Amino acid sequence: MNTVLVPLDGTSHATAALPVARALAEIASASLxxxxxxxxxxxxxxxxxxxxxxxxDIHALVLEQVTGDAAERxxxxxxxxxxxxxxxxxxxxxxxxxxxxxxxxxxxxxDASCPVVLVRPQRGTHPWALRQxxxxxxxTPTSAAxxxxxxxxxxxxxxxxxxxxxxxxxxxxxxxxxTMPQYVDQPQHEWPMWAREFLERTLxxxxxxxxxxxxxxxxxxxxxxxxVRLATEQEADLIVLAWHGSLEVGRAGIVKQVxxxxxxxxxxxxxxxxxxxxxxxxxxxxxxxxxGSGDPGIDRDRAG
Numbered sequence: 001m002n003t004v005l006v007p008l009d010g011t012s013h014a015t016a017a018l019p020v021a022r023a024l025a026e027i028a029s030a031s032l033x034x035x036x037x038x039x040x041x042x043x044x045x046x047x048x049x050x051x052x053x054x055x056x057d058i059h060a061l062v063l064e065q066v067t068g069d070a071a072e073r074x075x076x077x078x079x080x081x082x083x084x085x086x087x088x089x090x091x092x093x094x095x096x097x098x099x100x101x102x103x104x105x106x107x108x109x110x111d112a113s114c115p116v117v118l119v120r121p122q123r124g125t126h127p128w129a130l131r132q133x134x135x136x137x138x139x140t141p142t143s144a145a146x147x148x149x150x151x152x153x154x155x156x157x158x159x160x161x162x163x164x165x166x167x168x169x170x171x172x173x174x175x176x177x178x179t180m181p182q183y184v185d186q187p188q189h190e191w192p193m194w195a196r197e198f199l200e201r202t203l204x205x206x207x208x209x210x211x212x213x214x215x216x217x218x219x220x221x222x223x224x225x226x227x228v229r230l231a232t233e234q235e236a237d238l239i240v241l242a243w244h245g246s247l248e249v250g251r252a253g254i255v256k257q258v259x260x261x262x263x264x265x266x267x268x269x270x271x272x273x274x275x276x277x278x279x280x281x282x283x284x285x286x287x288x289x290x291x292g293s294g295d296p297g298i299d300r301d302r303a304g
Contacts, residue, residue, distance in 0.1 A: 002030035003062075005083040007074045007108075008051045009038065013092040013121035015052050019128040020119050020265050021087035022061075027130065027156045028084050032061040035077055037070040071107035079113050087117040090259055100259040109268060110245055115149060117238075119265045128265075130157040134236040136164045136227050136254075145271050146242035151212065153267075159237070160213040164230050166223040224257035232263045245270040 004025040008014045018034075025032040034051065036042075042050055047065060048058055066073050078086050091102030101109065101118065109116050135150045137143045154161050219226040231239055239262055243255045258266055 002028060003033045003081045003083045004028065004030045004085045004087060005033050005035060005074070005078045005081065007035050007037065007070070007086070007088045007104075008053075009036065009070070009092055010050050010052065011092045012052055014089050015057075015125055016121045016123050017087045017089050017117075017119045018053075018057060019125055020117060020123075021085075023128050023130060024085055024087060024117065027153065030084055033077075033081065033083070034061055034063050035074060036063075036065040037068060037073045038065070039067050041065060041067065071104045071111065074104075074108050075111045075113070083114050085115055085117055086112055087119065087265075089121045090118045092121065100256040106247055110247060110270070112270070115267060115269045117265050117267050118259060120262065123265075128237065130159045130237050132162060132234055132236045132238075133159050134162050134164060134227065134231045134234065134239045136166070136223065136239070136241060138223070139165065142244070142271060143242055146240045146267075146269050149267065149269055150240040153238070153240075154212045160215065162230065162234055162236065163214065163216045164219060164227060165216065166219045166221060166226045224254045224261075227254065227258050228261045228263070236264050238265055238267055240267045240269070242269045242271055 004021050006017055006021040008018070022032055024030075034053075036047065036051055042065060044063075047063055048055075051063075064077070066077070074086065074088075077083075086108060088105055088108065090100070090105050093102070105118060109118070130153065133150055133154055135146060137147075150161055153159065217230055219230065221229075227239065230236070239258060241255055241258060243252055246252060247256065255268070
């Protein structure tokens with residue numbers, strides 16, 4: 001059976017991931033598995049209380065505990081169980097981690113073989129539902145890899161996809177990229193035409209079906225700032241990001257900023273393949289999130 005894995009370490013911060021994981025498990029028709037990594041091993045009847053689980057939280061989930069290195073055991077169990085997702089908090093034992101996320105979450109994010117959904121502990125344990133998905137898309141095959149999971153989640157949940165395009169001064173150097181033109185002669189005509197073509201290309205890449213609502217926002221500014229701002233304005237429930245898997249200094253600046261400032265959970269899809277193979281990865285990286293949509297609506301929100 002497909003599983004959604006939720007690591008809990010006994011802190012109140014960690015439980016913020018549980019409502020998100022439960023809702024995503026229902027969307028994916030997957031079982032919910034809670035993992036505790038720590039020593040000493042606890043008696044089975046003591047485990048729920050140690051993980052700060054209420055009686056209603058235990059309904060329809062599997063509890064498991066192991067010892068060892070936390071990140072390594074989380075990644076291994078997710079692989080062994082063929083988990084469709086890992087859902088965990090960005091940090092738990094620190095009020096403010098040194099970087100965007102804590103050390104365990106960072107290692108899981110980089111090593112997991114399935115997508116990872118990261119939840120900021122500030123959201124608390126109130127119920128979570130998926131209605132609005134923000135999908136940043138810079139026109140490159142790399143960002144296109146996130147289309148499949150986003151579309152599949154939208155199809156399964158009925159959520160709306162809000163595509164965000166923030167053009168930059170430097171044109172993408174990836175082959176087959178498609179981004180906003182630097183200059184236009186007749187903005188009132190060329191912007192709507194370009195926006196529709198951009199969104200149609202996006203939809204074609206993901207083979208969407210007609211029932212999914214989609215909007216496109218064009219923004220001027222720093223991409224990380226605009227992702228956070230749009231997610232806040234639209235009261236988004238999820239941000240879907242594709243990335244290359246390196247949190248080294250000078251890398252993944254947008255991902256780090258979104259992880260640190262986003263007002264909602266972040267679905268991260270690591271791309272190991274070269275950029276030119278992203279189309280194939282998009283097809284194989286969906287796990288059990290499959291779906292699509294069709295005729296888009298277009299909202300032009302262009303500053304500057």
